[in-house]
Amino acid sequence: xxxxxxxxxxxxxxxxxxxxxxxxxxxxxxxxxxxxxxxxxxxxxxxxxxxxxxxxxxxxxxxxxxxxxxxxxxxxxxxxxxxxxxxxxxxxxxxxxxxxxxxxxxxxxxxxxxxxxxxxxxxxxxxxxxxxxxxxxxxxxxxxxxxxxxxxxxxxxxxxxxxxxxxxxxxxxxxxxxxxxxxxxxxxxxxxxxxxxxxxxxxxxxxxxxxxxxxxxxxxxxxxxxxxxxxxxxxxxxxxxxxxxxxxxxxxxxxxxxxxxxxxxxxxxxxxxxxxxxxxxxxxxxxxxxxxxxxxxxxxxxxxxxxxxxxxxxxxxxxxxxxxxxxxxxxxxxxxxxxxxxxxxxxxxxxxxxxxxxxxxxxxxxxxxxxxxxxxxxxxxxxxxxxxxxxxxxxxxxxxxxxxx
Numbered sequence: 491x492x493x494x495x496x497x498x499x500x501x502x503x504x505x506x507x508x509x510x511x512x513x514x515x516x517x518x519x520x521x522x523x524x525x526x527x528x529x530x531x532x533x534x535x536x537x538x539x540x541x542x543x544x545x546x547x548x549x550x551x552x553x554x555x556x557x558x559x560x561x562x563x564x565x566x567x568x569x570x571x572x573x574x575x576x577x578x579x580x581x582x583x584x585x586x587x588x589x590x591x592x593x594x595x596x597x598x599x600x601x602x603x604x605x606x607x608x609x610x611x612x613x614x615x616x617x618x619x620x621x622x623x624x625x626x627x628x629x630x631x632x633x634x635x636x637x638x639x640x641x642x643x644x645x646x647x648x649x650x651x652x653x654x655x656x657x658x659x660x661x662x663x664x665x666x667x668x669x670x671x672x673x674x675x676x677x678x679x680x681x682x683x684x685x686x687x688x689x690x691x692x693x694x695x696x697x698x699x700x701x702x703x704x705x706x707x708x709x710x711x712x713x714x715x716x717x718x719x720x721x722x723x724x725x726x727x728x729x730x731x732x733x734x735x736x737x738x739x740x741x742x743x744x745x746x747x748x749x750x751x752x753x754x755x756x757x758x759x760x761x762x763x764x765x766x767x768x769x770x771x772x773x774x775x776x777x778x779x780x781x782x783x784x785x786x787x788x789x790x791x792x793x794x795x796x797x798x799x800x801x802x803x804x805x806x807x808x809x810x811x812x813x814x815x816x817x818x819x820x821x822x823x824x825x826x827x828x829x830x831x832x833x834x835x836x837x838x839x840x841x842x843x844x845x846x847x848x849x850x851x852x853x854x855x856x857x858x859x860x861x862x863x864x865x866x867x868x869x870x871x872x873x874x875x876x877x878x879x880x881x882x883x884x885x886x887x888x889x890x891x892x893x894x895x
Contacts, residue, residue: 541578546651553602654819680711
């Protein structure tokens, strides 16, 4: 059943009360003020004029290695760290390890062509534009821009210079374009291949829905990017990438070299609360099976496309054990689709307070370091389930009313 249904048309009467708009305005202003005020002591540069250790340094350093003709060295943790320390002017404990496939070195190299500080500032500004535009299109009103700028994961994503905006934009654009521009949707999905952990559900659901044009476009773009990376960065970069994967998995998913609370999955939540590795994998794989069955059933059924799209975006975040808070910028996509449906059909009584709860859970992480982002993702999944249940109950009543009329 190929997807052709557009997103629901908006109601001429705006059902959005003032308080969500005001809340988003306040958060946007807070985000806009934080970074210029924090620069020089909390963001990018510390009070001594030295670089603050943050994720962006490994992106810039890996890009610099690629520009200097040594892309495979990006996967050498110690060598990469030495360049990072030289860039920052100070050392730090642990590693910011480069774990992306060589295709993402194109982005890293482009950023590394600029001075470190300039690239750090420019990256979130540039990557926010497609994310904000995608949110505007999904919501269908200028409020989408506000929602994008207010989303709580915004703060962490910009502070550490991560790619959450880009990931969310590509997921959202894929789902927005799928009903009408299938090849373009596949291109966006292919570009998302720099995050392989997010390629688990999309291909499966595209096949289930018979979206072969989008599927093959995504495959073509993925293979083209891989071939381009091979030509530009050499065979050694791919060999180094696959060689580094087991080490990375061992360090972050088995040994917990990164504090478990930093990651936002069921697997890491179990590990945070002293569960064994085996117990965590059983829980995660059980959740994965549940998500896959639910999504296949939903996508083979007659549910509204917006609900299928929102469920796929949410499920993508639930099935991977390796997900950080900045990745949850992508949770803004199903939130935007819930808002779009509320603007079209009216909000259910619990929805806006519950979406406020999603914001709160994401914000709590910044203070507590507990994986409340996983709880926020589960809450969005529950909201989608309640919407589906409400639509399932309402449809027979609507049909009966039409027959009676």
